[in-house]
Amino acid sequence: MCGITGIFDTRGTSSIAQAQLQRMNDSQWHRGPDEGSLHIEPGLGFGHRRLSIIDIATGQQPLFNADRSIVIVFNGEIYNYQSLMAELQGLGFAFHTRSDTEVIVHAWEAWGPDCVQRLRGMFAFTIWDRNKQTLFMARDRMGVKPMFYSVLDDGRLLFGSELKSLLAYDDGRGGMRRDIDPLAVEEYFALGYVAEPRCIFKQARKLPPGHSLLIRRGQPVPEPVEYWDVRFTLDNKIGLEDACVELDERLRESVRLRMISERTLGAFLSGGVDSSAVVATMAGLSSEPVNTCSIAFDDPKFNESAFAQTVADRYKTNHRVETVKSDDFELIDILARLYDEPYADSSALPTYRVCQLARKHVTVALSGDGGDESFGGYRRYRMHLMEERMRSSLPAGIRQPLFGMLGRIYPKADWAPRMFRAKTTFEGMARSSVEAYFHSVSILRGPMRERLFSAKLKSELGGYDARAVFDRHAAKAGTEDPLALIQYLDMKTYLVGDINTKVDRASMAHSLEVREPLMDHELVEWLGTLPSNLKVRGQEGKFLFKKAMEPKLSDDILYRPKMGFSVPLARWFRGPLRQRVRDAVLGERLAATGWFEQDYLRELVDGHQSGVYDYSAPLWTLMMFDGFLRQVVDGGTATVAALRLSEEAAALS
Secondary structure, three states: OEEEEEEEEEEOOOOHHHHHHHHHHOEEEEEOOOOEEEEEEEEEEEEEEOOOOOOOOOOOOOOOOOOOOOOEEEEEEEOOOHHHHHHHHOOOOOOOOHHHHHHHHHHHHHHHOOOOOOOOOEEEEEEEEEOEEEEEEEEOOOOOEEEEEOOOOOOEEEEEOHHHHHOOOOOOOOOOOOOOHHHHHHHHHHOOOOOOOOOOEEEEEOOOEEEEEEOOOOOOOOOOOOOOOOOOOOOOOOOOHHHHHHHHHHHHHHHOOOOOOOOEEEEEEEOHHHHHHHHHHHHHHHOOEEEEEEEEHHHHHHHHHHHEEEEEEEEOOEEEEEEEOOOOOOOOOHHHHHHHHOOOOHHHHHHHHHHHHHHHHOOEOOOOOHHHHOOOOOOHHHHHHHHHHHHHHHHHHHHHHHHHHHHHHOOOOOOOHHHHHHHHHHHHHHOOOHHHHHHHHHOOOOOHHHHOOOOHHHHHHHOOOOOHHHHHHHHHOOOOHHHHHHHHHHOHHHHHHHHHHHHHHHHOOOOOEOOOOHHHHHHHHOOOOOHHHHOOOOOOHHHHHOOOOOOOOOHHHHHHOOOOOOHHHHHHHHOHHHHHHHHHHOHHHHHHOOOEOOOHHHHHHHHHHOOOOOOOHHHHHHHHHHHHHHHHHHHOOOOHHHHHHHHHHHHHH
């Protein structure tokens, strides 16, 4: 696991300033504290920060082929590198290291851009082929590892694992422009993150998952090319019993590949189905006790540690637990610098803490991320399927006006029991399937954004609605199955923009590598062939997964209600953070943008703090946007911010 960065002159061979490249590389020191190296030649500079995991002795980067005409910087892990190494040796390639990085170099020599089809893992890498005058960038299929890039006005291309490395570049003319993209602002307030390929700054982009970018010097920079997409064919006729057996075999293979490491290995254990299944599988593959870690909360409403302990006891793991106070909000200032873009998932706080705990004992940790998307675990999936049955039973000419009216007149009843909070359901019933799902997952739904955004921002948006992100992906989904469609949408949006972003930044802030067996692309492809009734059956999500795990996990792990990894925002904003949220939301920074209606901001704050409404999610989203403006836009250089982040992380450990 590493941090990569670089500068490429797309038009010629202008000189690359070592100090500039060093500054970019230093901004990502936390991603690879073990080693850091640069390579510079006319028109090209590569930087690398290394967290040594595999081939510690000889796997340094940037790494070259035999005649040094090809050079790579690579972040991630190729889990099938050993079999690929044997295949490439059979083709006549000689290896000088035992690293997966050299496998990619020779795979490029053997297969060119198609090399990505052979790679099984999480990765973001950039290759320079001097003989072909070609730069090649690629990102893994599920978007586990990040890749930012920007083409400057002078034709130079900057790239990096984190946006802060691009912001660290300054050629005396300001480097990358910091103009905020209003369309990204719309996406952020709808979704809580800026969706790929957009970035918060107009001049930067993210390379989408499953895409590569081939740039030939002297030619315009093209659009990325998709090399992989998941297909939900749902055409596998396998029975439940055989599916359980095959799932167990595939999970064992995925976990086994991710247990290859020369550094201490462990796993997160929350007590939920996904992490417990990963730990149970690891225990069956290891002759030594598995290292596991959990975060406990002093508020019982958020505490799953007893369930994690049950799994730890059953499999006799080396289990560590630390308790986080329910008022653990001292990390708030760190988050903006950590994520670079505005990011509004408050579970980033406990995720940061569990990564901090894990790094005290291991360098590599397996996680259960991706299980809900692949196996159909979210409660919102079951709600959406129920609404879909109702939608299909009524003609649109009756359904839309009827439920549209009910949605408008029914009060927002945050204080009421869940069964009486029907406003969202009514609003969803008046919409199409994709529009309804987008509405259900939005943090600030359309009517709220309409009131929040000023005439100035609406003018800059030019009618753009973040729903376009979902519409674009839905058009490519290749399925009309209600569950498969929203699983596909989540894999393209929420999993990448929220979950993977959260885990990558939180783990790398502590120089911890996190591996994701439930996002193995071969496992995901196989699950896409299974009918939806093997994933959600009645009111039971993850039906197949739970059935397959019954021999390994108790019913109180498999079939209890999902708790989630959340923090008590509503109470914070009425109590210890009461003044802080007022100062942020009603303060000068948000007002100075001219993008927000001040009366509505005050209504949100007052309405929440009066106890009548729960506006904690919108308020957190606004607070994190204010933090982004303060820490990233106004907070000085990226290198200084990164060093400050490292110092604060050390102080809080």
